Amino acid sequence: MALVKKDLLLEWRQRHALFGILLYVFSTVFVINLMVKEPEEKIWNAMFWVVQLFVCVNAVAKSFLQESRGRLLYYYSLVHPRYFIAAKLIYNVLLMMFMSLVSLLCCILFLGNPIIHPLYFLGIVLLGGISLSLLFTMLAAIAAQASQNAALMAIMGFPLVMPILMLLSNISQGALSPVVQPGLPGMFLLLGGMDVLVIALALILFPYLWKE
């Protein structure tokens, strides 16, 4: 797990990227604030998850881009690809959890606070951050193989991420307004199931992706 530590260290050394994303979160939320002031719960919810989506694309996409070819070859000679992708997954989950908290804070500061169950919502935000980062890590690994990275990432990622976002916004609706939702545990189960599925697929398929 030295790889996770290396990634964290590298992130701290290349602070410009980290602060770039923080600034990105801040300015996105600020633009929303300029446009709609304090939106009602439903819009707030939608805006929040869209911000999350774009933050995740930006934060996770670079995790494979920042590695040069030579360095990848060096890793390849050191560790099994499975450990490598596991390290990347863990690192991105940590990064995204941090980013989720920041964007939640920004949203509350600028867009008002419609949350009535704070702890429940916090849990969903963290869970959402984890799910998004897991999926996008794998997609970034795929996109890194192709030449046109950013565009390809969006093309592949958005359809795949739609079900997850749908589930998340449905679940989090319960924290914002008092609604009765049938099938809530089922949705949690499904989301957890999807996470497990993505992790399993990443671990199984990444070694093939790395063969060169």
Added chain:
Amino acid sequence: MAKHWWKILAVAILLYVIIGGFSVKVPSIGNNQQAARSIFFHLPMWMSMYTLFTISVVNSVWYLATNDLRRDIRASSAASTGVLFGVMGFLTGMLWATYTWGGTIVNDPKQMTTAIALTIYLAYLVLRLSFTDLDKRARVSAIFNVFAFALLIPLTYIIPRMVESLHPGSASSPGFSSQDTAGTIKMVLWPAFIGWTLLGIWIYTLRNRYKRLELKSILHG
């Protein structure tokens, strides 16, 4: 002749389905009058799509195991034919919905999730276009294909069954089972499943052969 019997069978069955589908007596229930005949065209499309996507994912996994480019060609032709049937299923569903539910795109979860699933497969086809290196294209798209299939099943099979839907077989409405389906419908529907699936496989083999010739001309031309 011995190899082509199933193609003749497909044509015969489809003729039977089209003639039978428009002439057989269907029970008219509620606002689902004669529009119920869509069932002979709407449902089999999904059967055919699932079959083709399954062929596609099996070939993708096979490619990852063997690195044989012909497997990749098979996977891609099956996926594109599957998308064709998916789009047709979506269109027939829209037609049916216009007359039965009173709107082309109603806010039905199954319609939404199917649209998402089809977008994922369209992304697969776009992904394939963005590579110039054949081996790399094959490897990366095979991996994406496994992902796509892994999401297709929960999207179109599990989520719609959990939530309220206008489609039969959801949380609150009865499913499509053999007890409450009229005999006349069953008599046409089961052959329809087989007929449309065979047609799908036929199109897939044609496309596969064409693509393989293309590959051959690239490699040896």
